[in-house]
Amino acid sequence: MRKDKTAVASSSKIKFADSDDHESSSEDEEKEIEEELADVTFEELQRARADGSDTVYRKFNSEGKTGRANKNRPMEVSSKKPVSRFREIIQVPKKATRDPRFETLTGQLDVERFKKRYNFLYEDNLPAEKEDLKKQLRKSNDPEELNELKSRISWIDKQLKSSGTKHTEREILAEHKKKEREAAKQGKQPYYLKKSEIKKRKLIEKYKELKASGKLEAYIEKKRRKNAAKDHRFLPYRRPGEQEN
Template identity: 70%
Template sequence: MIHVLGSCRFRKRYDFLFENNLPAEKEELKKQLKKTNDPDVIEELKKHISWIDKQLKFETAKSTDAAVLSEHKKKEREAAKHGKRPFYLKKSEIRKQRLVEKYNKLKASGKLESFIEKKRRKNASKDHKYMPYRRPNTNTEQQK
């Protein structure tokens, strides 16, 4: 298994793992999953597939953050050359820009409506969980 380090050099050196090897390994594991009938092996294969999914998802988010940060740094260097003081991005700002990029990507692929609808349903179910409800009246005195 691969241990993901927080280093930029690591990402550059082992990019082939995330681009080629992990997706190919995932496909191979899916084929094995279809062939096997042993419940222990099935569980192990599913765990490994979910681990690969997590790694790939984490790397895409991390690369998006790195791209946002590098773009900002480039702009700041240009501004510093013109005598402006540098402005450093907070994590919250990076998160906001990641969300904007995700929104634009979904909009371009045409999946924005379904994504927003899914988010709306999820939030509605969360709100519904905390709504007070009326208990049935069990007192016989009030019924008389």
């Protein structure tokens, strides 16, 4: 009886050992399957499910790119990448574009010289263009063309007006600099004009020009009416039915 018990015990041990080996082998197989499926794309999995097949072929991933056997052969290009419409067949040297405003080769901008050189645009070209546009405005009947002509005339007026104000401002600054240079030679400290003082001097120059041309009274009257219209907006309105005291 003792021999039978020992035989049963030994056989049970063998069975347990076999079951452990089977479990470990199944775990290894599962790991291998998981590793294989990790490299499989989603499209292949969907295709395998649709076909009913359980086998999925594993792709061979080559880490290094294979070179050409001969340098004269064409380069292998993947068919999955879309081909561009324009392909560079012959390498042409690119033209380097330069902007003279930001190039050191052109030097620094001299505003005074620039204005003197291109002053003919504001004195001759733009006024002549304005007169020509006015003639076209009288002859034209097309509403779109009329709008374009009016917008162009208003743009020319703005350019001429801004050039006039800038010209007077430059003259004021040039005269002030001249006086300050003479004062600096005598040992005095330079005095720089503020924007408010420049504006005040521009207004004085404008009044002098209007007085010389005889348009000062009309300008003052127009300015007075404009200021009165502005003040009238802030006045309280009288309610209907109320009587003045």
